[in-house]
Amino acid sequence: MSREQALADHIFGLPQHQLEAVRGHPAKVCELIEQFSAQHLLTITSPQRAAAVVVHLKAQYKKNPPKVMLELGGYIGYSAILFSHQLAPDSYAQYYSFESNKEHAKIARQLVDLAGLTNRIEIVDGKASNSLQSLGNKVARLSYVAPAFVYLDHGKELFIPDLRVLETLNLIAPGTVVVAANSYAGGVPEYVRYVRGTPAERREYNYDVRNVSGKIMPGRWNMLYESKGIELDDEGLEITRCIDYLNG
Numbered sequence: 021m022s023r024e025q026a027l028a029d030h031i032f033g034l035p036q037h038q039l040e041a042v043r044g045h046p047a048k049v050c051e052l053i054e055q056f057s058a059q060h061l062l063t064i065t066s067p068q069r070a071a072a073v074v075v076h077l078k079a080q081y082k083k084n085p086p087k088v089m090l091e092l093g094g095y096i097g098y099s100a101i102l103f104s105h106q107l108a109p110d111s112y113a114q115y116y117s118f119e120s121n122k123e124h125a126k127i128a129r130q131l132v133d134l135a136g137l138t139n140r141i142e143i144v145d146g147k148a149s150n151s152l153q154s155l156g157n158k159v160a161r162l163s164y165v166a167p168a169f170v171y172l173d174h175g176k177e178l179f180i181p182d183l184r185v186l187e188t189l190n191l192i193a194p195g196t197v198v199v200a201a202n203s204y205a206g207g208v209p210e211y212v213r214y215v216r217g218t219p220a221e222r223r224e225y226n227y228d229v230r231n232v233s234g235k236i237m238p239g240r241w242n243m244l245y246e247s248k249g250i251e252l253d254d255e256g257l258e259i260t261r262c263i264d265y266l267n268g
């Protein structure tokens with residue numbers, strides 16, 4: 021049995037009164053996941069990295085909380101449950117979590133339901149690059165607001181390709197903050213170079229390197245980004261803010 025299924029069995033096998041005590045309480049559901057992970061090493065965002073993201077989100081969106089948040093690599097729903105707390109209170113504010121592994125996605129839905137967040141978090145099955153196109157159309161229909169937050173946590177080799185997909189689909193716009201989990205072995209130097217590069221460097225890259233996430237998804241080299249790294253104990257985050265488009 022997978023660790024993830026063992027987590028689900030553990031949580032949903034709790035005595036009824038314990039399960040009812042956490043139902044509808046996102047923080048308590050996250051706590052249960054963290055406790056299980058401490059012994060069974062789930063690949064969730066570490067509590068230290070999660071706290072750094074939350075601090076950043078709070079500071080960034082104090083006056084204008086996000087209406088659309090995206091996550092590439094939802095796993096069992098831990099980061100979605102944690103970060104979606106920052107969504108605006110509007111009824112249409114949504115956190116979209118893309119997850120390619122069906123078992124993970126199923127468990128994520130069960131945990132999101134336990135946390136009482138089914139109407140706030142949508143778990144989208146399949147490879148993120150395949151699902152983003154329909155999300156782009158859907159977001160456009162809902163009086164277009166670009167995602168305020170994008171969390172890249174699916175695999176370092178996909179960070180640049182899928183960021184290029186997001187750029188091409190206009191899912192990155194001035195104000196969007198992209199947080200990349202820089203916790204993979206060897207870090208994510210190529211991605212860091214891409215987001216910290218000049219528009220001219222990105223134009224060259226996008227021209228020279230075919231996008232493995234979609235031939236017709238070259239990216240938008242004319243985005244202006246401000247990007248910085250945050251070092252934590254044994255891992256880090258790259259936080260990139262789209263500040264404008266380069267004109268001309």
Ligand SMILES: C[S@@+](CC[C@H](N)C(=O)[O-])C[C@H]1O[C@@H](n2cnc3c(N)ncnc32)[C@H](O)[C@@H]1O
Pocket residue numbers: 063064065066092093094095096097098099100118119120121124146147148149173174175178
């Ligand atoms: C490190 S885990 C994500 C952890 C999660 N963000 C959390 O903190 O709870 C990476 C997840 O990305 C998923 N994944 C890998 N490639 C993907 C892709 N192309 N699209 C969507 N999900 C993907 C994996 O199945 C795995 O569940």
